[in-house]
Amino acid sequence: xxxxxxxLPLAEAQMLVQRAVDKAEQLGLRGGIAVVGASGALITAxxxxxxxxxxxxxxxxxxxxxxxxxxxSSEHLHRMTSLxxxxxxxxxxxxxxxxxxxxxxxxxxxxxxxxxGIAASGATVSxxxxxxxxxxxxxxxxxxxxxxxxxxxxxxxxxxxxxxxDDAARWQxxxxxxxxxxxxxxxxxxxxxxxxxxELAWAAELSEAATASAQRHGARxxxxxxxxxxxxxxxxxxxxxxxxxxDVALATACTAARFGMPSGDLVMTYxxxxxxxxxxxxxxFLLAPGGSPILDAGRVVGAIGIGGADPALCALIxxxxxx
Numbered sequence: 001x002x003x004x005x006x007x008l009p010l011a012e013a014q015m016l017v018q019r020a021v022d023k024a025e026q027l028g029l030r031g032g033i034a035v036v037g038a039s040g041a042l043i044t045a046x047x048x049x050x051x052x053x054x055x056x057x058x059x060x061x062x063x064x065x066x067x068x069x070x071x072x073s074s075e076h077l078h079r080m081t082s083l084x085x086x087x088x089x090x091x092x093x094x095x096x097x098x099x100x101x102x103x104x105x106x107x108x109x110x111x112x113x114x115x116x117g118i119a120a121s122g123a124t125v126s127x128x129x130x131x132x133x134x135x136x137x138x139x140x141x142x143x144x145x146x147x148x149x150x151x152x153x154x155x156x157x158x159x160x161x162x163x164x165x166d167d168a169a170r171w172q173x174x175x176x177x178x179x180x181x182x183x184x185x186x187x188x189x190x191x192x193x194x195x196x197x198x199e200l201a202w203a204a205e206l207s208e209a210a211t212a213s214a215q216r217h218g219a220r221x222x223x224x225x226x227x228x229x230x231x232x233x234x235x236x237x238x239x240x241x242x243x244x245x246x247d248v249a250l251a252t253a254c255t256a257a258r259f260g261m262p263s264g265d266l267v268m269t270y271x272x273x274x275x276x277x278x279x280x281x282x283x284x285f286l287l288a289p290g291g292s293p294i295l296d297a298g299r300v301v302g303a304i305g306i307g308g309a310d311p312a313l314c315a316l317i318x319x320x321x322x323x
Contacts, residue, residue, distance in 0.1 A: 007037025008108055008116035010239050013044045016108070016118055018194075020155040024048055024120070025194040027137055027147050028130060031122015032056035032232075033155070035108070036063040038070075038115050040097065041243035042222075045235040047122070049199045053231035055122025062105030064097040067117030073105030074163035103127075103163040104148050106156060120151045127164030129174045134186075142182035144171035150187050160188055199227075203234035206294075206304055206321055211238055213317045219309040221317070222249040227302050230254035230283035237308075245308020251284035252291030252318075253305025258283060260300045263291030264315055289315035292322035 013035040020033040025048070032055040034045035042063075047056050062073045069076050080088040080101050092099055104127075105119035124130055127146035129138055138145050140153075140160035144167040153160045203225040214221040222237040222245035230253070237246050252263040258281060259266060266287050267274045278285030289312060291305040304322050306314035 005038065005113070006115070006240070007039050007041065007043055008035065008110070010043055010236060013116065014236070016155045017044055017046050019157075019191075020118075020120060020151045021046055021048060021197060021200070022191040022194045023151050023154045024125065025196060026191040027133065027150070029122075029124050029147055029151070031120055031125030032059045033118070033120045033151070034059040034063045034235075035116055035118045036060060036067040038067050038113075038117075039243060040064060040068050041237060042235055042246045043116060043237050045232060046200055046204070047231070047233050049197050050123070051125075052123035053227075053229060055120075055125060056232045056235075058100045058102065058121035059119045061097055061100035062102055062119035062121065063117040065101060065117065066105035066107045066119065067114065068095075069098075070107050070114045072103075072107070072163055073101065073117075073119065074103035076105075077101045077103055103165075104152065106152050108156070118152055118155060120148055125151065127162075127167075127170065129170055135171075135175050135178055135180050136184050136186045138171075138187055139180040139185040140187040142180055142185050144168050145187045146170065154188060154191070200233060203302075207234045207236045209321045210304065210306060210317055211236060213320060214238065214306075214309065217309075217313060217317070219313060220245075221306050221308045221314065222246045224249040224253040224305040224307075225302060226250070226253045226257050226305070228257055228300050230257045230281070230303075233302065241308045247284065248286060248288065248290060248307025248314075249305040250307075251286035251305065252288060252307065252314075253303045254283040254291075255285050255287070255303075256291030256293045256305065256318075257300065257303035260293050262289070262293070262315065262319070263287065263305070264289035264311075290318055292318040294322045
């Protein structure tokens with residue numbers, strides 16, 4: 001009997017993201033990195049400190065495109081901009097996770113099969129050369145490179161390939177005719193482990209505590225840790241956890257963070273008005289158990305959401321981890 005396909009394992013996806021985080025810190029970049037499985041469900045994502053909201057969603061969208069369409073997202077972008085408008089609009093309508101069809105996403109292949117996609121985006125994660133960056137840091141084997149595509153190539157340990165147009169033109173604008181010898185190029189050299197991502201480390205610790213608790217309960221879950229505004233800092237889906245748990249975890253975490261109470265308590269607190277609260281902001285919203293706010297000296301600093309298991313168990317794990 002032919003076995004059913006599986007997504008890239010969580011542990012391997014986390015290692016890819018950590019490599020990208022290390023390289024991003026070395027380059028002084030701030031943004032998010034996401035890995036999506038070939039199933040279309042998010043596997044893991046991390047936002048670097050001070051990365052700002054929005055980058056994680058863009059990274060997830062580009063990773064989704066590469067994972068499910070099994071091409072570089074730059075190729076998908078070319079197709080979408082070459083097709084008649086109704087076709088490209090129709091694609092987004094039936095594939096809402098592809099709402100940001102930017103370049104930079106790469107498929108992840110194992111044994112000839114696409115098992116995921118990875119991408120980065122955010123406050124300063126882009127193809128443009130940030131102020132103050134050393135030319136050696138954005139050079140790959142003596143050739144001009146760009147920071148965003150460097151992160152992904154480095155994470156995947158593949159030769160650098162620019163996806164964002166003319167790297168040479170951006171290099172010329174910033175560095176003129178400067179030439180970096182191949183032996184002095186640092187873009188694809190080993191980056192030291194990141195040491196300044198304190199908020200991300202905090203979020204990762206919470207997520208790991210939640211998955212450890214789920215294992216003790218014999219459950220497979222998804223976890224989302226968000227900041228006080230509801231933007232994700234860290235997301236993880238345990239191997240073989242249901243796809244819908246990813247969205248439940250994020251929505252309950254956003255709800256708990258934005259309203260400063262467990263996501264399952266809003267109906268009791270707001271009564272008939274509770275359903276309308278989701279229209280007050282663009283973040284996901286869900287009136288279900290599973291999200292708990294996280295307080296520091298009485299101040300809401302974020303929230304954790306759990307999805308994919310019995311709602312009562314999800315709420316129990318979230319409350320346990322949030323403290």
